[in-house]
Structures are given as C-alpha cells and as structure tokens.
Amino acid sequence: MPELSVRELLDLDRRHVWHPYGPMPGRQEPLVVESASGVRLRMADGSGELIDGMSSWWSAIHGYNHPVLNEAARGQLDRMSHVMFGGLTHEPAVQLAKRLVDMSPEGLEHVFLCDSGSVAVEVAVKMCLQHWRSLGRPGKQRLLTWRGGYHGDTWQPMSVCDPEGGMHELWQGVLQRQVFAEAPPAEFDEAYAERLRELIGRHADELAAVIVEPVVQGAGGMRFHSPEYLRVLREACDTHDVLLVLDEIATGFGRTGALFAADHAGVTPDVMCVGKALTGGYMTMAATLCTPRVADGISRGEVPVLAHGPTFMANPLAASVACASIDLLLGQDWRTEVKRIETGLRDGLAEAASAPGVRDVRVLGAIGVVQLDHEVDMAAATAAAVREGVWLRPFRDLVYTMPPFVTGDEDVARIARAVCAAAREG
Numbered sequence: 001m002p003e004l005s006v007r008e009l010l011d012l013d014r015r016h017v018w019h020p021y022g023p024m025p026g027r028q029e030p031l032v033v034e035s036a037s038g039v040r041l042r043m044a045d046g047s048g049e050l051i052d053g054m055s056s057w058w059s060a061i062h063g064y065n066h067p068v069l070n071e072a073a074r075g076q077l078d079r080m081s082h083v084m085f086g087g088l089t090h091e092p093a094v095q096l097a098k099r100l101v102d103m104s105p106e107g108l109e110h111v112f113l114c115d116s117g118s119v120a121v122e123v124a125v126k127m128c129l130q131h132w133r134s135l136g137r138p139g140k141q142r143l144l145t146w147r148g149g150y151h152g153d154t155w156q157p158m159s160v161c162d163p164e165g166g167m168h169e170l171w172q173g174v175l176q177r178q179v180f181a182e183a184p185p186a187e188f189d190e191a192y193a194e195r196l197r198e199l200i201g202r203h204a205d206e207l208a209a210v211i212v213e214p215v216v217q218g219a220g221g222m223r224f225h226s227p228e229y230l231r232v233l234r235e236a237c238d239t240h241d242v243l244l245v246l247d248e249i250a251t252g253f254g255r256t257g258a259l260f261a262a263d264h265a266g267v268t269p270d271v272m273c274v275g276k277a278l279t280g281g282y283m284t285m286a287a288t289l290c291t292p293r294v295a296d297g298i299s300r301g302e303v304p305v306l307a308h309g310p311t312f313m314a315n316p317l318a319a320s321v322a323c324a325s326i327d328l329l330l331g332q333d334w335r336t337e338v339k340r341i342e343t344g345l346r347d348g349l350a351e352a353a354s355a356p357g358v359r360d361v362r363v364l365g366a367i368g369v370v371q372l373d374h375e376v377d378m379a380a381a382t383a384a385a386v387r388e389g390v391w392l393r394p395f396r397d398l399v400y401t402m403p404p405f406v407t408g409d410e411d412v413a414r415i416a417r418a419v420c421a422a423a424r425e426g
C-alpha cells in the first residue's frame, strides 16, 4: 500500500527530486504513475490509465509488467542480484554477450557491458582513442559527426551532440571541439556525400572516429536520412583509416523496421552502442560492441587493457532480463508487428500533414513524427494528448511517438489521434 497521498508525494517530489532537464525546485507538476501493464500506465490520482506512446523513451518494446520478463527477473533474483565483474563472470552476462554478437552486424565480436547509453558512448570513444594511441598515433583523438545528433548527457557524448540548438549548447567552449558536418539530408544527395568524404579526408590525421546515429537522429530532432550515407561513411572511414561508430541506442532492436538501423545499409561499424530496449525497458543496461581489429589495436599498446570497469558492470538481473527480452523479440514476427504499427501511424497521422502550423509528418518503422513550424507549448500539447487517453512527451518543435511493439491497432489509432490533437493544440 502506498504510504504517501498523491499530494504529499508531489510536494516532496517538487522539493527534493530532480527530473530530466528540469529546474530545482520543479515548475511543472509531473503525473504520478502507480503501476503499468501492457501498454498502459495507471495514474495514482485515480484518473485512470494512459496508453504509453513513448515506450519510456524507446525502451519498453514489449510493454510493461510482461510475464516472461518478470519471470526472468524473479528467477535471477533468487540466484543472485549482483556480483562484481572483476575476476568473476556469470551465465547471464555470457549468454547476453553471445546473443548480442549473434544478432548484430557480422564482424562485431566483443562486448563491453555498461550502465547506460551515455556510458556506452563514453566507452566507444575510449576504445577508439585508445586503439590509435596503442598503435602509436595519439594525434588521432577528435571525433567527426553530423549536426542534428544526440548521443547522451555525459562529457564525451555531449561533445558530439549538435553544438547549436542542441541540448548541450551551453557547454560550447568547454567541451572538446569535434568536427561537424552539416546534418544529413533525408534523401541521398551525392553532393552532400562528397562533402562528407572530403571532410573526413581533410581531418583524417586527427580523427579517431566518425560517430553517428544511423538512419534516425532521435533527441536531436527526430530526423530520418537515407541509409546510403552509412555506406558512404563506411567507405570513407576505410579509405582514410578512421574508425566508424554507430550509436544504435535508440534505433536498435527493431525500432526502424530492421533489427539494427545499420542493417538497412548492410554496413558493419567498427564499434556499435546499444541500450534502451536492450532490457525491454526493465532496468538500465547498455553495451558497446567492437570488432577484433579494434580490440587487437588496444591490446598492442603500452597499456594493453581497456581501463573501464563500472561497479555494476554486467549486472546479472539486468543481463537476465535482457536475454529474455531478446529471446521474446526474436521469437516472434517482430518485423510484421513493426510494419503493422508503421501502417497504423501513417494512416492516423496523414490528416496532420495539411493542418495549420505543421511543417512535416514522417513515419519510419514504429516511429511517428509531426514537426511543427513553431516551438511546441509542451503543457498544452501534453494535456491535449492526455485528454485523448495517451501519454506523449513533445519537445522543441516535435510531437512524436514510438509505441511498444505490442500496441494493438485500436491503441495505435488512438495514439495517432493524440499526436494530431497535441500538434493542433500545442
């Protein structure tokens, strides 16, 4: 039984608890969730349920309170919830690494398990810098990316988020100065591809890696681009001796209609980051995968180890749930489910295209986006979605959804109606 009334809880929350990108004390009252099941969040104030159009930021692909994932967590809890990973190993971690290697693009063979998406990107960058340092090329320590990206909130990831208009603009001049290309156009443009090749070539001596979100740029603007650019990056990186890092933290595990967005292009990166849906949204865990080439480089150095080892590395509870989540995904016809949601979102969002104030409507896999021609009024847009019985979290000029893969057709239609209402009123 809850010990606090909703009012007491909100007062304490406002006084003591930071929320993402929030001021202290908080200014906007959050909704209090009492429990969640399937695709529905149950509100603690007795107002009923909301369909989750956000999958808890891309992660809850199987919905909430799933019996298979619950059982995986319970079973592991009875064995051990955690042991340190230095000098010890365990079956959940080994099973998870094997599954990740088997399902990810050919050639990625080594897995570093870590705590969150941002840390996975930190580890990826460390791997790349250390690879070149170990090979006697310490000058290769900058990163190249394209504008409009988002890679997390810790230090290295912030340096490759879009420095203008992005979430971390404040830190310009403090963060390491990276090399930025223009944001990728939606369609393939040979002139843009040529500029990318030229930029990589020009900076090759100082570049450790190119890092991008493949096919979908998420929190930097929910923009889609042609997978063909990944082939351009792969070729240019090979030509100029630069590593390629693909950040699949948002796009991985089927979200874009391919298991990994790199699969749309048939490209293997040197390093790949996954997170978010890795545990089906149950708990925090991410992973950085790399090829033997990257690992060999590191092991030839003066310091032949990857000096990274978080306390909760390879947490057995999270690893067990991640294994169960991957088995659940691969054991079903997930492509058909994602396609079904894509069709539902296309149909449901079509009316928004001609609505006043709407700049663009785009859908890819289980992702639907309405881009406005103005900054969204977040409170008004959220309230409009809630009136439709749906939870959405618009930002900047975007009202968007990426529902759990188990969302039924009627609920997808309702989510689309809520996106349209939020776009109209926000």
Ligand SMILES: Cc1ncc(COP(=O)(O)O)c(C=O)c1O
Residues within 6 Å of the ligand: 116, 117, 118, 119, 121, 150, 151, 152, 153, 213, 218, 219, 247, 248, 249, 250, 275, 276
């Ligand atoms: C592409 C991408 N990379 C990295 C991250 C950071 O992940 P986390 O929030 O788990 O640190 C995110 C989170 O939204 C993301 O979308």
